Amino acid sequence: MNVENIYATFPELFLASCALMLLLFGVKRGNDATLFTGLIAVVVCLAAGVLLIKLPSFVEPGQAQLGVSALCHGCKAFGGMFINDAFAQFVKVLLLLASAIAIMLSWGYMERHGLERPEYPALILFATLGMMLMVSANDLLALYMGLELQSLALYVLASFRRDHVRSSEAGLKYFVLGSLSSGMLLYGISLLYGYTGSTGFEALAHVLAGEPPIGVVLGLVFVCAAMAFKVSAVPFHMWTPDVYEGAPTPVTAFFAAGPKLAALALFVRVLLQPLAGLEHQWVQVVVFMAVASMLLGSFAGLAQSNIKRLMAYSSIANVGYALVGMAVANEAGVQALLVYLSIYLVNTLGVFGVILCLRREGVMAEKIADLAGLSKSHPLLAVAMGIFMFSLAGVPPLAGFFGKYFVFLAAVQAGMLPLAIIGVLTSCVAAYYYLRIIKVMYFDDATEAAVDPVPEFSLRIVTGGAALLMLLFVFMPTPVIDSALAAAHSLMPQG
Amino acid sequence: MSSSFPLLSVVTFLPLVGVLILLFLRGGDEAAWARRIALTTSLVTFVVSLGILCVFDPAVAGFQLMERFAWIPSFHIEYIKGVDGISVWFVLLATFLTPICILSGSVVTKRVKEFMIAFLVLETMMVGMFTALDMVLFYLFFEGVLIPMFLIVGVWGGAGRIYAAYKFFLYTFLGSVLMLVAIFAMVIHAGTTDMTAMMGGVFPDKMAMWLWLAFFASFAVKMPMWPFHTWLPYAHVEAPTAGSVILAGVLLKMGGYGMIRIAIQMLPDASAFFAPMVFALSVIAIIYTSLVALAQTDMKRLIAYSSVAHMGYVTLGIFSGNTQGMEGAVLVMISHGFVASALFLCIGVVYDRMHSREIARYGGMATNMPHYALVFMVFMLASVGLPGTSGFVGEFLSMQGVFLVSSWTAFLAATGVVLGAAYMLWLYRRIFYGPLDKDDVRAMPDLNAREYAMFVPLILMVLWLGIHPATFRDVFASSVHKITSDYQAQTTRGGEAP
Numbered sequence: 006m007n008v009e010n011i012y013a014t015f016p017e018l019f020l021a022s023c024a025l026m027l028l029l030f031g032v033k034r035g036n037d038a039t040l041f042t043g044l045i046a047v048v049v050c051l052a053a054g055v056l057l058i059k060l061p062s063f064v065e066p067g068q069a070q071l072g073v074s075a076l077c078h079g080c081k082a083f084g085g086m087f088i089n090d091a092f093a094q095f096v097k098v099l100l101l102l103a104s105a106i107a108i109m110l111s112w113g114y115m116e117r118h119g120l121e122r123p124e125y126p127a128l129i130l131f132a133t134l135g136m137m138l139m140v141s142a143n144d145l146l147a148l149y150m151g152l153e154l155q156s157l158a159l160y161v162l163a164s165f166r167r168d169h170v171r172s173s174e175a176g177l178k179y180f181v182l183g184s185l186s187s188g189m190l191l192y193g194i195s196l197l198y199g200y201t202g203s204t205g206f207e208a209l210a211h212v213l214a215g216e217p218p219i220g221v222v223l224g225l226v227f228v229c230a231a232m233a234f235k236v237s238a239v240p241f242h243m244w245t246p247d248v249y250e251g252a253p254t255p256v257t258a259f260f261a262a263g264p265k266l267a268a269l270a271l272f273v274r275v276l277l278q279p280l281a282g283l284e285h286q287w288v289q290v291v292v293f294m295a296v297a298s299m300l301l302g303s304f305a306g307l308a309q310s311n312i313k314r315l316m317a318y319s320s321i322a323n324v325g326y327a328l329v330g331m332a333v334a335n336e337a338g339v340q341a342l343l344v345y346l347s348i349y350l351v352n353t354l355g356v357f358g359v360i361l362c363l364r365r366e367g368v369m370a371e372k373i374a375d376l377a378g379l380s381k382s383h384p385l386l387a388v389a390m391g392i393f394m395f396s397l398a399g400v401p402p403l404a405g406f407f408g409k410y411f412v413f414l415a416a417v418q419a420g421m422l423p424l425a426i427i428g429v430l431t432s433c434v435a436a437y438y439y440l441r442i443i444k445v446m447y448f449d450d451a452t453e454a455a456v457d458p459v460p461e462f463s464l465r466i467v468t469g470g471a472a473l474l475m476l477l478f479v480f481m482p483t484p485v486i487d488s489a490l491a492a493a494h495s496l497m498p499q500g
Numbered sequence: 501m502s503s504s505f506p507l508l509s510v511v512t513f514l515p516l517v518g519v520l521i522l523l524f525l526r527g528g529d530e531a532a533w534a535r536r537i538a539l540t541t542s543l544v545t546f547v548v549s550l551g552i553l554c555v556f557d558p559a560v561a562g563f564q565l566m567e568r569f570a571w572i573p574s575f576h577i578e579y580i581k582g583v584d585g586i587s588v589w590f591v592l593l594a595t596f597l598t599p600i601c602i603l604s605g606s607v608v609t610k611r612v613k614e615f616m617i618a619f620l621v622l623e624t625m626m627v628g629m630f631t632a633l634d635m636v637l638f639y640l641f642f643e644g645v646l647i648p649m650f651l652i653v654g655v656w657g658g659a660g661r662i663y664a665a666y667k668f669f670l671y672t673f674l675g676s677v678l679m680l681v682a683i684f685a686m687v688i689h690a691g692t693t694d695m696t697a698m699m700g701g702v703f704p705d706k707m708a709m710w711l712w713l714a715f716f717a718s719f720a721v722k723m724p725m726w727p728f729h730t731w732l733p734y735a736h737v738e739a740p741t742a743g744s745v746i747l748a749g750v751l752l753k754m755g756g757y758g759m760i761r762i763a764i765q766m767l768p769d770a771s772a773f774f775a776p777m778v779f780a781l782s783v784i785a786i787i788y789t790s791l792v793a794l795a796q797t798d799m800k801r802l803i804a805y806s807s808v809a810h811m812g813y814v815t816l817g818i819f820s821g822n823t824q825g826m827e828g829a830v831l832v833m834i835s836h837g838f839v840a841s842a843l844f845l846c847i848g849v850v851y852d853r854m855h856s857r858e859i860a861r862y863g864g865m866a867t868n869m870p871h872y873a874l875v876f877m878v879f880m881l882a883s884v885g886l887p888g889t890s891g892f893v894g895e896f897l898s899m900q901g902v903f904l905v906s907s908w909t910a911f912l913a914a915t916g917v918v919l920g921a922a923y924m925l926w927l928y929r930r931i932f933y934g935p936l937d938k939d940d941v942r943a944m945p946d947l948n949a950r951e952y953a954m955f956v957p958l959i960l961m962v963l964w965l966g967i968h969p970a971t972f973r974d975v976f977a978s979s980v981h982k983i984t985s986d987y988q989a990q991t992t993r994g995g996e997a998p
Binding site: 482 | 639655
C-alpha cells in the first residue's frame with residue numbers, strides 16, 4: 006500500500022521536496038542565488054515532467070515482484086483520493102512545461118525591477134504542486150487542498166511587486182475574491198457531502214446516478230460558481246483584467262497558462278466524473294457560461310488599449326471556447342478541449358514573452374501603441390507576435406485554427422449547432438483586436454522604439470520556440486491530438 | 501496517369517522553398533537579391549506547373565494526379581490532392597500570374613524581402629486551394645490566403661490601406677467561418693473529409709439547403725457577388741498594383757471555383773433550388789455595378805466594379821447548370837484572370853509615374869505613350885468582350901447557357917455587355933484621347949522593358965484564348981461535361997422524387 010502511494014505520487018513528492026529544499030537554500034543564500042534557484046526550479050519542473058511520463062514504464066518490469074497491480078496509468082493512491090490517469094498525466098505535463106517557461110520568462114524582469122527573491126521560483130513550484138494535486142484529485146477534500154495550495158501561492162505571486170500599488174491591488178483583489186470563491190466551493194462541497202454522505206468521486210458518482218435532491222443541485226451550483234471563478238468564466242470574470250494588468254508581467258504569463266489549465270481540467274473532471282449523473286443540470290450552466298464568456302471576451306476586448314488587459318479579455322473568450330468543449334460532455338469534447346488548451350497555453354506564453362520584451366527606458370511598455378514599428382526594429386519578434394495573433398484569431402494554417410476546429414466540430418457533432426455558430430461569430434469579432442496588434446506592428450509608422458535592443462536569451466528561446474510550434478503544428482498535429490484522445494478516454498466512465 | 505511523383509504537392513510547396521531562402525537572406529543588396537530569388541522561384545514553379553498540363557489526360561473526366569495520405573487519422577482528415585480539367589487552369593493561372601506580380605513588385609521599395617515572401621506564401625495558398633480535395637485542407641488554404649493578403653494590402657497599400665485591409669479580412673473571415681460550420685456538418689454527416697466522397701448529392705434535402713447557404717455566404721463574399729461586394733473596391737483601390745493583380749486574377753476565382761466544386765458538385769439539388777436567386781443577384785450585379793462603374797472617377801475603382809460585373813457572368817454560367825454555361829463560366833474566369841490583372845497592371849504603369857489614379861489627372865496619352873495606349877486598348881477591348889479577344893468566348897457561352905434556362909435573364913445580362921462597352925470605352929477616351937495639356941502627363945515615358953515583359957505574355961494569352969479557345973476548352977471539356985451531366989441527372993431525379 007505504501008509503496009503504491011509513493012509510486013503514484015512520485016513526481017509530486019519529488020516536486021514538493023525540491024521546492025522545500027529550494028526554499029531553504031534560497032533563504033540561506035539570500036537574493037544573490039535567485040538566478041541559480043530559478044535555473045534549478047526549471048530543471049526540477051522538467052525532471053518532474055520526465056518522471057511523470059517515464060515512471061510507469063520503468064516501474065512495470067518490477068511490478069510482479071513488488072506485488073502491486075496498480076502501478077500503471079490510472080492508478081489510485083491514498084485510499085482513492087489521488088488518481089494518476091492519462092488525463093491527469095496529459096494536463097500535468099503541460100502544467101510543468103508552463104511553469105518552467107513562466108520561470109524562464111521572469112529572469113530579466115525580476116532583475117530589472119529589484120525583485121530577485123529566491124521565493125519566486127519556490128512559490129511557482131508550490132503553485133505547480135497545488136495544480137498537480139488539483140488535476141489528480143479524486144476526492145472533494147483532496148481537490149480543496151490542491152486548490153488552496155495553488156491559490157495561496159498565487160495570491161503571493163500576484164502581489165510579488167509589493168512596493169507597487171497596482172501589484173498590491175491585484176494581489177488583494179485576487180485574494181478577497183479568491184477566498185470568496187473558496188468559501189463557495191467549501192459550502193458546495195458540504196452540501197454535496199451532506200446529501201450523499203461521501204466526498205470520494207466514485208462514491209459520489211454512484212449516489213448521484215438517479216434524480217438528484219434539490220440540495221445536491223444547490224451544491225452543484227456552488228461548486229460550479231467557484232470553478233467558474235478559478236477559470237475566469239463570465240459572470241465570475243471580473244477579477245481577471247485587473248489582476249492581469251496589475252500583477253508583474255511574468256506572473257501574469259503564469260496565471261494565463263498554468264492555473265487556468267489546471268482549473269479547467271479540474272472542472273472537467275468534477276463535472277464528468279462525480280457529477281456525471283447531474284449532466285442535465287450542469288450542462289445549462291456550462292452552456293450559459295460558454296456563451297457569455299465568448300461574447301464578453303470578444304466584445305470587451307475591442308475597447309482595450311493595454312495589452313495585458315487585452316490578453317485578459319482574450320483569455321476570457323478562450324475559456325468560453327474551452328467551455329464549449331466541456332458543454333459537449335463527451336470524449337470528443339474533452340479531447341477537443343485538451344487540444345485547444347495545449348495550443349492556447351503555448352500561444353499565450355509566447356505572447357507574454359513578446360510583451361516582456363517591450364520596454365521603454367527600463368519601464369515596461371504595456372500599451373498596444375508601444376508595439377508600433379516593432380516590425381522595423383525587431384522583425385523576428387514582430388513575426389512571432391504576428392503568428393501568435395493570427396493563431397489566436399484562428400486563421401489556418403496556424404495551430405489556433407485546429408484548436409477551434411476540434412472544439413466546434415465536437416459541438417456540432419453533439420447537436421449544439423447554436424453554440425458553434427456563436428463561437429465562430431465571436432471569433433470574428435475577436436479577430437478584430439488581434440488584427441489591431443498586427444496593424445500596429447506592421448502598418449503604423451513607429452514613433453519611437455519601445456523595445457529594448459536585445460531581448461534576453463530566455464525570452465528569445467520561449468517566443469521563438471512557441472512561434473515555431475504554432476507555425477509547424479499543421480505538419481505534425483497527431484502526437485498532441487492522439488495523446489489528448491487517450492487522456493479524454495481515460496476520463497470517461499468505461500462502459 | 502498514376503505517376504507516383506507528387507507533382508501537385510511540389511508545385512504547391514515549391515514557393516515555400518523560395519521563402520526559406522529569402523528568410524536567410526542578409527546583406528546590403530538585400531532588396532535586389534530578394535527580387536531575383538522570388539522571380540526565379542516563381543518562374544521555376546510556373547515551369548514545373550506546366551508539367552501538370554503535360555501529364556494531365558484531358559480525356560479523363562475525373563480527378564487525376566491524386567495524392568493521398570493520412571494526416572490526422574483520428575479525425576479521418578487526409579491530405580488529398582488532385583486536379584480535374586477545371587482546376588488545372590486555375591493552378592496555371594496562379595503560377596502564371598505570380599511571376600508577373602513579382603515583376604510588377606519591382607517598384608516596391610519598402611520591405612522588399614517581406615513583400616516577396618508574402619507573394620510566395622500567397623502562391624502556395626492559392627495553388628494548394630485549387631488542388632485540395634479534402635475539406636479541411638481546402639478550408640486551410642482558402643483561409644490561409646487571408647494572412648498574406650491582409651499584410652499585402654495593409655503594409656504596401658495606399659493611404660486608406662488600413663481600413664481596406666480590415667474590411668477585406670473581416671468580411672471574408674466572417675463569410676468563411678460560416679462555411680466552416682457547414683464543413684463540420686458535412687464532415688459529420690459524410691463521416692469523412694474527402695471531397696470526392698461528398699459529391700453527388702449525399703446530403704439530405706433540408707440539410708443541403710442550409711449547407712448551400714453557408715457556402716454561398718463564403719463564396720459570394722470571395723467572388724464577390726452583389727450585395728457582398730463592398731469590400732472589393734476598397735481592397736483593390738488601396739492594394740499595391742501586384743496585390744490588385746493577384747486579387748482580381750486569382751483570389752476572386754476561388755469563389756467561382758468553390759461554387760463549382762462544392763455548390764454544384766456536392767449540393768446539386770440546393771443549387772437548382774437557389775439558382776433563380778443567384779440569377780437575380782447576378783443580373784443585378786451585372787447591371788448595377790456596370791452603372792456604378794460608369795460613375796467612378798478612380799481608375800482602379802472602375803476596374804474593381806467591372807470585376808464584380810464580370811463575376812456576374814460567371815455565376816450565371818455556373819448556375820445555368822448546362823455545359824455551355826459552365827464552360828462559359830470557366831472561360832470567363834480564365835479570361836478575367838488575364839484581362840483584369842492586365843488592366844490593373846496598366847493602371848499601375850501610370851500610377852508608378854504619376855502617383856494618381858484619378859481619371860481626370862490624365863488625358864491625351866495616346867500621343868506621348870503610343871505603345872502603352874495600344875496595350876491598354878487590347879485589354880480594354882478584351883474586357884468589353886470583342887470577338888477575337890478572350891472576353892468574348894466566355895461571355896457568349898455563359899449567356900447562351902443562361903438563355904437555355906431563362907431567356908429573360910440572358911436578355912438582362914446582355915445589357916451589361918453594352919454598359920461594359922460604355923464604361924470601358926469612355927475610360928479609354930478620357931485617358932488616352934483629348935488634348936495632352938498636362939505637363940506631367942506629357943513628361944511620362946512610354947513602357948520600359950520590364951513592363952513589356954509583364955504585358956507581352958498577357959497579350960499573347962488574351963489573343964490565344966480569343967482566337968483559339970479550343971486549346972483551353974479541350975482540357976476541361978470532359979470534366980465540365982461530367983459535372984453538368986451529373987448535376988442534371990441529380991436535379992431531375994430530385995424533381996421527380998416528390
